[in-house]
Amino acid sequence: MTAAPLFQRVALIGFGLIGGSIARAARAQGLAGEIVATAHSAKTRARVAELGIADRVVETNAEAADGADLVILSIPVGVCGAVAQEIASHLKPGAIISDVGSVKGAVVRDMAPHLPAGVHFVPAHPVAGTEHSGPDSGFAELFINRWCILTPPEGTDPAAVDRLRAFWTAIGARVETMTPEHHDLVLAITSHLPHLIAYTIVGTAEELGDVTSSEVMKFSAGGFRDFTRIAASDPTMWRDVFLTNKDAVLEMLGTFNEDLSKLTRAMRRGDGEALFEHFTRTRAIRRGIVEIGQNSAAPDFGRLQTSATKKNS
Ligand SMILES: NC(=O)C1=CN([C@@H]2O[C@H](COP(=O)(O)OP(=O)(O)OC[C@H]3O[C@@H](n4cnc5c(N)ncnc54)[C@H](O)[C@@H]3O)[C@@H](O)[C@H]2O)C=CC1
Numbered sequence: 001m002t003a004a005p006l007f008q009r010v011a012l013i014g015f016g017l018i019g020g021s022i023a024r025a026a027r028a029q030g031l032a033g034e035i036v037a038t039a040h041s042a043k044t045r046a047r048v049a050e051l052g053i054a055d056r057v058v059e060t061n062a063e064a065a066d067g068a069d070l071v072i073l074s075i076p077v078g079v080c081g082a083v084a085q086e087i088a089s090h091l092k093p094g095a096i097i098s099d100v101g102s103v104k105g106a107v108v109r110d111m112a113p114h115l116p117a118g119v120h121f122v123p124a125h126p127v128a129g130t131e132h133s134g135p136d137s138g139f140a141e142l143f144i145n146r147w148c149i150l151t152p153p154e155g156t157d158p159a160a161v162d163r164l165r166a167f168w169t170a171i172g173a174r175v176e177t178m179t180p181e182h183h184d185l186v187l188a189i190t191s192h193l194p195h196l197i198a199y200t201i202v203g204t205a206e207e208l209g210d211v212t213s214s215e216v217m218k219f220s221a222g223g224f225r226d227f228t229r230i231a232a233s234d235p236t237m238w239r240d241v242f243l244t245n246k247d248a249v250l251e252m253l254g255t256f257n258e259d260l261s262k263l264t265r266a267m268r269r270g271d272g273e274a275l276f277e278h279f280t281r282t283r284a285i286r287r288g289i290v291e292i293g294q295n296s297a298a299p300d301f302g303r304l305q306t307s308a309t310k311k312n313s
């Protein structure tokens with residue numbers, strides 16, 4: 001006997017890497033009675049229909065939301081507010097509406113005012129992805145053993161949070177809840193700043209010009225190659241991330257620049273001891289992260305304290 005699906009109808013609005021992975025994983029686990037999908041472009045919708053990973057592909061966001069028990073927006077952060085407005089009057093009372101955006105404060109700010117009373121808003125961020133995008137890039141295993149952070153606004157029905165938690169757990173994720181502000185600060189240092197650095201360094205290498213560019217490519221098996229993977233990430237998605245999490249990223253960038261200056265000074269002065277001490281510390285951090293992964297223990301998000309969290313606490 002197969003268990004009843006967690007949700008009768010799941011609507012996936014946006015069908016790229018993340019929407020496509022959710023569809024594949026939810027279907028593999030039998031979590032939805034019906035998966036209804038839509039995307040912005042006719043080309044993507046046609047491809048989703050061809051792939052056969054949704055039960056129905058519809059033309060508009062409103063049509064997708066109609067009658068759904070769970071609606072997930074897997075679209076760039078910058079358009080979440082407009083899409084919430086578009087679908088608001090089509091949401092079924094009691095439905096759960098969620099998203100997967102890499103930034104949470106702006107998504108809550110932009111979506112919440114449009115949502116009618118009687119629907120449950122539970123924003124989410126699966127901290128899992130690749131540099132690829134589009135409907136062909138998704139895969140069912142993407143979320144296995146990866147974190148999914150939920151940022152329910154205060155007063156959200158705990159039963160709705162539990163149902164969404166059950167959904168993400170069933171597709172392999174480990175779920176944690178926190179405030180949108182804390183999420184944005186943690187992700188600014190762990191994800192957004194690293195992407196900004198990758199985008200910068202690949203651009204810098206390119207600007208070095210013809211003389212070195214062939215050598216850059218030839219010898220890119222070193223650290224540079226890892227940066228080029230990250231720097232190949234979707235431009236629309238990352239433009240929106242940096243515009244909507246500006247404050248937290250700028251704060252982290254300030255600290256980063258100070259630390260870079262310290263290392264630059266140590267190098268200029270020939271202070272090998274300072275360099276050695278720094279690299280020894282960072283090596284221990286990496287080994288700690290690898291160990292955490294092997295033991296499947298939760299990283300301690302709570303320890304990240306900056307002036308912004310101190311201000312808020
Ligand atoms: N790419 C990654 O590694 C990760 C991305 N995210 C977040 O997931 C979201 C989606 O990212 P991806 O799946 O990577 O992007 P993607 O580019 O692969 O897919 C985006 C989808 O959104 C659709 N779309 C855009 N505007 C729309 C609108 N107004 N109405 C309906 N559909 C619309 C596009 O047609 C496309 O199907 C972003 O908010 C991103 O921050 C979260 C975790 C990881």
Ligand SMILES: O=C(O)C(=O)Cc1ccc(O)cc1
Pocket residue numbers: 101102126127128129130131191230
């Ligand atoms: O490809 C990588 O290394 C990533 O870092 C993927 C990623 C991108 C954005 C997110 O919000 C979460 C994960």
